[in-house]
Amino acid sequence: MAPADxxxxxxxxxxxxxxQDEDVHLRSTQEVTNYYIEASDGDIGHVEDFLIDDESWxxxxxxxxxxxxxxxKKVLVSPEWIRSVSWSDSRVHVDxxxxxxxxxxxxxxxxxxxxxxxxxxxxxxxxxxxxxx
Numbered sequence: 001m002a003p004a005d006x007x008x009x010x011x012x013x014x015x016x017x018x019x020q021d022e023d024v025h026l027r028s029t030q031e032v033t034n035y036y037i038e039a040s041d042g043d044i045g046h047v048e049d050f051l052i053d054d055e056s057w058x059x060x061x062x063x064x065x066x067x068x069x070x071x072x073k074k075v076l077v078s079p080e081w082i083r084s085v086s087w088s089d090s091r092v093h094v095d096x097x098x099x100x101x102x103x104x105x106x107x108x109x110x111x112x113x114x115x116x117x118x119x120x121x122x123x124x125x126x127x128x129x130x131x132x133x
Contacts, residue, residue, distance in 0.1 A: 029059075035090045037064050037077070039098040044069055047092060051076070051113065060130075062092070063107060075104040076121055078130070100125060 029050045037045045045066035053060045061076040083093045094101075105120045115131075122129045 032085075032092070035085070035092050037062075037101070038091050038093045039096055039101055040094070041098050044098045044101045045075075048074065049109070063109070064101065066102065069098075069102075073102075074107045074109065075101055076107045077101070078127070080130070081125070081127070096125065 033047050033049065035047045036043055037047060045064045045068065047062055048065040049063040050059050051061040051063065052058070059079050061078060062082070064075050064077050066073045066075065077094055077096065081095050083095045085092050104124050105117060107117075118129070118131075
């Protein structure tokens with residue numbers, strides 16, 4: 001027999017329904033790793049990793065590995081440039097062309113991320129920098 005203060009089956013169902021309604025888009029980075037990246041004009045790579053801002057805990061960049069399409073190059077894409085995510089197809093749709101991603105400044109994970117690199121990245125994509133407000 002359940003303790004008197006234990007939630008009833010109905011209360012558990014209501015709680016579960018509320019949790020499901022809270023944020024159906026919330027996923028762990030581990031789950032999204034290896035999702036295909038689909039540019040506005042076709043596949044271009046897959047999610048390899050994420051760069052997290054350790055001060056604001058913001059996902060700053062998605063690391064895109066293009067080695068299946070172009071030899072061994074990694075580039076960064078801001079989450080702000082993601083158009084949609086298809087959870088059922090394991091795809092991240094970005095608002096960038098394959099050519100833009102292919103020709104983006106290469107990201108080297110063994111080097112610290114610099115503002116100079118970020119400036120080149122945003123200039124290449126023709127986007128406004130997040131740090132300039």
